[in-house]
Amino acid sequence: MVFPQLGCPSSASLKKKKYFFAVEGQDGTGKQTQATALVEALKKNGLRVLKVATPAYGSKACYLLERWRNKELDVGNEYAIASLYAHDRLAVALDLVAPALLADSDYDGVVADRWTASNIAHCGGRILNGHETQVKEFEKFLAWVTQFEHDLLGIQRPINLVLDVSAENSERLARARATDMDKVENTVVAMKQAKTVYDLMCVRDPNSYWKIKCQSDDGKLLPQEKITGNLFDRVVNYMWGIE
Numbered sequence: 502m503v504f505p506q507l508g509c510p511s512s513a514s515l516k517k518k519k520y521f522f523a524v525e526g527q528d529g530t531g532k533q534t535q536a537t538a539l540v541e542a543l544k545k546n547g548l549r550v551l552k553v554a555t556p557a558y559g560s561k562a563c564y565l566l567e568r569w570r571n572k573e574l575d576v577g578n579e580y581a582i583a584s585l586y587a588h589d590r591l592a593v594a595l596d597l598v599a600p601a602l603l604a605d606s607d608y609d610g611v612v613a614d615r616w617t618a619s620n621i622a623h624c625g626g627r628i629l630n631g632h633e634t635q636v637k638e639f640e641k642f643l644a645w646v647t648q649f650e651h652d653l654l655g656i657q658r659p660i661n662l663v664l665d666v667s668a669e670n671s672e673r674l675a676r677a678r679a680t681d682m683d684k685v686e687n688t689v690v691a692m693k694q695a696k697t698v699y700d701l702m703c704v705r706d707p708n709s710y711w712k713i714k715c716q717s718d719d720g721k722l723l724p725q726e727k728i729t730g731n732l733f734d735r736v737v738n739y740m741w742g743i744e
């Protein structure tokens with residue numbers, strides 16, 4: 502993919518500012534696809550970008566999380582589940598993200614495939630469960646997980662690039678690509694719960710949650726290249742101080 506460079510500041514001037522973006526969205530929205538494409542597009546434009554992904558399945562920090570996902574552990578509640586995801590994220594934050602964001606690192610920034618917002622959307626989505634009566638419980642969880650991950654553990658706060666894909670479209674994509682483990686989770690109900698929370702966060706905290714257009718007005722998923730272009734435009738506008 503070729504992006505226009507006319508009128509853009511040189512990559513050298515951009516390199517002074519480190520940035521941290523997380524690609525977010527319910528399962529099957531194309532996070533991995535878009536995080537990879539965004540990183541490639543940024544690299545083509547002269548930026549040195551580190552891509553990370555959480556959960557880092559296969560790592561030692563994921564041991565308990567994977568046992569829970571394999572149904573070997575009965576983890577009592579959404580707070581305990583979220584703490585397993587946070588533990589994995591802390592390892593990635595310490596090992597990879599923190600060094601990359603240091604002023605003298607070899608990187609200009611980091612792009613994550615999922616970050617803290619995934620805990621908010623998935624565990625929070627199950628707590629909210631589509632019921633207005635659960636809003637208080639959701640608010641309690643949101644305050645806790647934000648304080649726990651960011652303020653107490655020191656996990657970095659990214660700008661979240663939320664892929665705006667309907668629950669129906671994401672379920673279709675996730676099913677087409679599903680592994681055995683995914684099959685258990687990729688229900689349209691779970692997708693809707695997570696999507697509801699992402700939508701809510703984009704309204705509540707628009708500075709940190711940017712909704713990225715991924716569908717045409719008639720609900721059809723846009724081609725991957727078009728979505729990458731939408732992501733790239735938002736990201737470089739931010740870097741150049743246009744927004």
Ligand SMILES: Nc1ncnc2c1ncn2[C@@H]1O[C@H](COP(=O)(O)OP(=O)(O)OP(=O)(O)O)[C@@H](O)[C@H]1O
Pocket residue numbers: 526527528529530531532533534535674675677678683722723724725728
């Ligand atoms: N815009 C698109 N149009 C058509 N297919 C797409 C599009 N974006 C992604 N896909 C396909 O959808 C599937 C899911 O994409 P991907 O694995 O990137 O999503 P994900 O959000 O990382 O999923 P998960 O949350 O389950 O990890 C893949 O097979 C991918 O090739």
Ligand SMILES: [Mg+2]
Pocket residue numbers: 532533614
């Ligand atoms: Mg993925």
